[in-house]
Every structure is written in C-alpha cells, then in structure tokens.
Amino acid sequence: MEQILKSxxxxxxxxxxxxxxxxxxxxxxxxxxxxxxPNGGGKSTFLKIAAGLLKPSQGEITIDNKKPGVYTKSxxxxxxxxxxxxxxxxxxxxxxFFNDLYADFDVERARESLKFMELEEEEKVTSLSKxxxxxxxxxxxxxxxxKVYLLDEPLNGIDPISREKIITSILDSYSERTSILxxxxxxxxxxxxxxxxxxxxxxxxxxxxxxEELRNKRGMSIDKLFQEVF
Amino acid sequence: MITLLKYEIYRRWxxxxxxxxxxxIIGAILLNRVSSPTYQYEFIGESIGKFxxxxxxxxIIIIVEGINMLKEDLFEExxxxxxxxxxxxxxxxxxxxxxxxxxxxxxxxxxxxxxxIFFSKLPYxxxxxxxxxxxxxxxxxxxxxxxxxxxxxxxxxxxxxxxKTLLVNKRYSGILSIGIFFFLVYLIEKLYYGxxxxxxxxxxxxxxxxxxxDLLSGGYTAVFxxxxxxxxxxxxxxxxxxxxINI
Numbered sequence: 278m279e280q281i282l283k284s285x286x287x288x289x290x291x292x293x294x295x296x297x298x299x300x301x302x303x304x305x306x307x308x309x310x311x312x313x314x315p316n317g318g319g320k321s322t323f324l325k326i327a328a329g330l331l332k333p334s335q336g337e338i339t340i341d342n343k344k345p346g347v348y349t350k351s352x353x354x355x356x357x358x359x360x361x362x363x364x365x366x367x368x369x370x371x372x373x374f375f376n377d378l379y380a381d382f383d384v385e386r387a388r389e390s391l392k393f394m395e396l397e398e399e400e401k402v403t404s405l406s407k408x409x410x411x412x413x414x415x416x417x418x419x420x421x422x423x424k425v426y427l428l429d430e431p432l433n434g435i436d437p438i439s440r441e442k443i444i445t446s447i448l449d450s451y452s453e454r455t456s457i458l459x460x461x462x463x464x465x466x467x468x469x470x471x472x473x474x475x476x477x478x479x480x481x482x483x484x485x486x487x488x489e490e491l492r493n494k495r496g497m498s499i500d501k502l503f504q505e506v507f
Numbered sequence: 508m509i510t511l512l513k514y515e516i517y518r519r520w521x522x523x524x525x526x527x528x529x530x531x532i533i534g535a536i537l538l539n540r541v542s543s544p545t546y547q548y549e550f551i552g553e554s555i556g557k558f559x560x561x562x563x564x565x566x567i568i569i570i571v572e573g574i575n576m577l578k579e580d581l582f583e584e585x586x587x588x589x590x591x592x593x594x595x596x597x598x599x600x601x602x603x604x605x606x607x608x609x610x611x612x613x614x615x616x617x618x619x620x621x622x623x624i625f626f627s628k629l630p631y632x633x634x635x636x637x638x639x640x641x642x643x644x645x646x647x648x649x650x651x652x653x654x655x656x657x658x659x660x661x662x663x664x665x666x667x668x669x670x671k672t673l674l675v676n677k678r679y680s681g682i683l684s685i686g687i688f689f690f691l692v693y694l695i696e697k698l699y700y701g702x703x704x705x706x707x708x709x710x711x712x713x714x715x716x717x718x719x720x721d722l723l724s725g726g727y728t729a730v731f732x733x734x735x736x737x738x739x740x741x742x743x744x745x746x747x748x749x750x751x752i753n754i
Contacts, residue, residue: 291675328591330754331675346749351593361587365518377510378592 278305281425281456282327286336289322289480296322298480299336304425307453309470311488312460313499314477315507320460321358323477324427327458328355340425351380354423356414358430362402368413369398375417387420394442408439415443419450426450426457432466440466464500474499476506511594511602515576519606522572526565527613533561534621541628555625562618569614573607573660574667581671582680586754596749600664600741607660611653647727654733661740662691668744672751700732 282304289297297319304310312320325331326338329345340349362371368391375382391398394412396405405413415431428447432440447470451457461467474491476484484491484506488499495502516523537554577600580589589599626634666687670680 325754330587330590332751332753347593347595350591353591355587355591357584357587359584359587361584363514363518363585363588370517374514377514378594380593 278307280304281306282338282340282458284323284327284336284338287323287326287333287338288335289319289326289331290334295480297326297333300477300480300482302475302482304456304458306424306456308472309447309451309457309459311464311467311471311474311499312458312477313462313464313474313503315462318477319480320477321429322480324355324429324458324460325357327425327427328353328357330355352424354418354421354426356418356426356428356431358433360402360410360414362414364403366402367398368396368400368402371402371413371417372398375420379421381422383420383422387416390416390420390446393446394439407434408436411435412439412442415446419446424455426455428457428459430461430463431459432461432463444470464503468499471499476503478507508598508602508605511599512605515602515606519572523610526568527617530561530565530614530617534558534617538621538624541625551625551628555622558621558625562614562621566614569607569610570656570660573603573610574663576603576606577664578667581667581752581754582677590748590752590754595745596747597741597745599748600745604657604660604741607657611656647730650727650730651733654730654737657737658733658740661737661744663688665740665744665747666691668747668752671753672747675753695736699736 280303282302284300284302287297287300287302288295300319300323302312302323312323314320322331326333327340327345329350338345341352343349363374366374372384372387372391375387376384388398391413394409394416396409396413396416400409402410402413411431411434415428418426418428431443431447435443444466447457447459457470459467459470468488471488474485474488475482484502486494491502492498497505537558541551541554580586580599592599626637629637663684666684669687670684674680674683
C-alpha cells in the first residue's frame with residue numbers, strides 16, 4: 278500500500294503550549310484511520326495542519342509527497358468541526374460553490390446524499406439544526422472524489438439518527454484509492470469503521486496500532502481501551 | 508478569480524444594491540429640488556454639500572467593507588472554507604480587490620455623474636469662475652488617488668494577515684494589527700516617500716489662484732512609487748495568505 282500522508286516529528290506550539298509534540302503518523306491508501314483522544318489532545322490541530330490551515334512549528338507533513346498547499350487542497354477533503362459555511366448560503370448555493378471550486382466535486386452524488394440525509398436544497402444554512410448542519414457538511418466533504426478525507430469530529434453534537442446516516446455515508450465513500458482520517462472522542466460510534474488507530478494525548482501519540490490487533494491483544498474494544506488509557 | 512469574485516458579489520449583493528440605491532435616490536431627490544423653478548440658485552451649494560456628504564459616507568463604507576472582506580475570512584469561521592479551496596493566495600486576494608475596484612468605479616461614476624449635473628445647474632458665470640480656479644492635472648490626480656486608495660487598503664490587509672501569521676487566536680489581534688499598520692505608515696513615510704518625494708508633505712489645493720497640488724509637481728513619480736508599494740503589499744499579503752497564516 279502506498280503512503281499518502283506522512284508526518285515526521287510534527288510539532289505545533291501555541292506560545293508556551295505544545296499542541297503537537299513530535300508526532301509521526303503515516304497514512305496508507307485504502308484505509309480508515311482514527312485519531313482518538315480527549316478534547317485538547319491535538320487531534321484537530323493535526324487535521325488543520327494537514328488541511329493547510331495551520332503551519333507546523335517544527336517537523337514536516339506531506340500529502341502525496343507535497344507539503345500542504347494548493348495541490349494538496351485539491352486532493353484533500355476537509356470537514357472542520359465548526360460551522361464554516363458562509364451564512365448567506367442556501368444548501369443549493371453550497372453545492373454550486375463546491376462544484377465551481379473543487380474539480381473533484383460530484384454534484385449528482387451530493388444531490389443523492391442530500392436526499393439520503395433528508396435535506397432540502399432550498400433551506401438556508403443558518404436555519405439548520407446542529408444535526409442537519411453536520412449532515413450537510415458531511416455531504417459536501419464526501420461528495421468530493423478526493424484521495425484523502427479529513428473528518429474532524431463528524432459526530433459531535435449529532436443526534437443518534439443522524440449519527441447512523443453519517444456512518445453509512447462514510448462507509449459508502451470508502452474505496453481502495455482513498456484514505457479516511459477521522460478525529461473523534463466518540464469512539465463507540467466509529468469503532469467499527471476503523472482499520473488503524475492513534476491515541477493522542479497532550480500532543481503526543483501514546484498508543485497506536487491496527488484496530489483488530491489491539492482488540493485481540495488487549496481483549497477489549499477500542500472504546501473500552503480508550504476509557505482505560507484516558 | 509472570476510469564480511471567487513462571483514461569490515464575493517453573491518455574499519454581499521444586498522448591501523451593494525442598498526448602498527448604491529441610497530446614493531442614487533438621495534442624489535435624485537436633491538437634484539429634483541434644485542431643478543424646481545422656485546428653487547433659488549444660492550441653495551444649490553447646500554444640495555451639493557448634502558450629496559457630497561452622502562457620497563463620502565458611502566465611500567467610507569466601501570473602504571470598511573474592502574477591509575472586512577479579508578478580515579472576516581481571517582478571523583471568522585468562514586476562513587475554514589475560503590482557505591481550504593485550492594486557489595493561490597494571490598487569487599483569493601485579487602478577487603476581493605477586484606470587487607473593491609468595481610465598487611470604486613461604480614461610486615465614481617455615480618458621484619461624478621450627479622456632481623456634473625449639480626454643477627451644470629449653477630449660473631454660467633459661476634461655472635466659468637470655478638473652472639478657472641480649479642485646474643487639476645487630471646490623469647496624475649486620478650491615478651494618484653486610485654493607487655493611494657489601494658495602498659491604504661492593502662496596507663491594512665497586510666497588517667491583518669501578518670497578525671494572523673503571528674497570532675492564532677483573536678485576543679490582542681486588533682491591537683497588534685493597528686500597531687503593525689501605524690508602524691508601516693511611519694516606516695514608509697520615513698524611508699520610502701521621504702527621500703524620494705519630499706513634496707508629498709505639501710499637498711495643498713489653493714482656491715482663488717491657479718490650483719496647485721504640490722505632490723503632482725512630482726507628477727507620475729508619486730504614482731509610480733504608489734504602484735511599487737501596492738505591488739509589494741499585494742505580493743507580501745498573497746504570500747502570507749498562501750504560505751504562512753494560521754487560521
């Protein structure tokens with residue numbers, strides 16, 4: 278399997294605080310990875326660096342052998358935790374925006390996904406509930422035919438019905454040519470998706486491994502292991 | 508860039524329509540008053556003054572919005588969308604400046620249009636008198652104002668972007684941006700304009716004799732210096748947006 282994302286000794290400081298401390302993460306094509314850890318552990322910081330929104334303080338990260346920049350943004354689909362869509366937009370505007378600005382955006386796939394997610398194109402972004410917004414953001418992120426998907430807390434604040442829809446969508450987007458990296462502290466819901474996990478705490482990887490091997494070796498689920506570790 | 512410009516316009520079209528509609532409606536109302544047969548020409552100046560004030564307010568709004576276009580993306584959550592699209596920093600910046608230029612052109616056309624009509628309502632001897640008093644060097648003046656305008660906006664854009672490169676959170680970002688801006692103003696005045704264009708300090712328009720804008724005795728030199736500065740700030744801001752900022 279080819280490595281699509283590599284970070285080496287990646288560190289990020291915010292003044293005196295180390296958000297990431299010499300993190301080495303390698304992501305292969307065709308797998309779903311989980312970066313798991315408590316809030317403030319550095320998960321979102323890692324994804325933001327990979328998405329090109331933050332610059333590393335030390336170390337290096339490459340995606341498809343390129344540092345984050347215009348090229349990597351064209352092959353990385355990033356789902357941030359925040360409500361990042363422009364407030365003036367209706368759902369149909371978000372589709373048009375993504376279709377105009379991302380060459381890999383599949384508008385038909387997005388429309389199908391909207392139906393599945395029970396969202397109307399005429400609805401305004403500002404009128405959506407948190408669950409609906411989560412479903413919309415995921416629709417937009419997963420309707421790109423990207424090489425790498427970076428999903429930051431896709432289940433945070435989402436109701437149980439929406440959670441199931443989101444998990445189904447993530448599975449539908451999976452292919453042998455794509456890599457999915459999910460950051461979450463809601464392990465129970467995403468555990469079944471994950472091939473490989475990194476446990477991140479205070480900016481450092483404290484445990485990592487193949488999800489199945491860890492389950493067999495420790496004799497417990499990743500969720501239970503998470504509770505034990507943290 | 509055109510695609511981004513399209514979305515910048517979508518993003519603000521209501522406010523854009525509102526402000527120019529306001530300027531045109533107020534201009535039309537004032538013009539209607541001065542066109543009335545009962546209206547005394549002494550009061551034309553008052554109407555011109557009111558229109559000029561309205562126009563000035565709209566101009567300030569245009570500048571503030573020009574600054575906010577980038578500030579919103581740098582300091583608010585919409586930045587997660589703007590800065591993850593696969594576009595170069597210069598494309599993102601240019602789309603915002605293009606909207607600013609379009610607004611400026613529209614504002615100039617409306618203001619000069621109404622201004623000319625108001626002017627034509629004055630008695631003929633007064634028109635002749637004003638024409639002899641004001642003798643602008645038209646092209647250098649227009650070019651100087653245009654380049655100075657973009658210099659000003661780009662200096663603020665650069666200050667905001669540099670702030671976002673140095674600081675991640677919003678705390679103290681306002682103070683730092685202002686500090687950087689005034690430091691740049693000081694630096695440019697001392698090291699850039701000072702040695703090359705001493706006369707820029709003596710801008711004066713003397714009404715009553717031949718109009719004299721001293722900085723334009725340097726003519727296109729001032730414009731040239733402005734263009735270089737605009738290019739420097741544009742390149743530096745675009746570079747920071749693409750390579751250095753922390754959203």
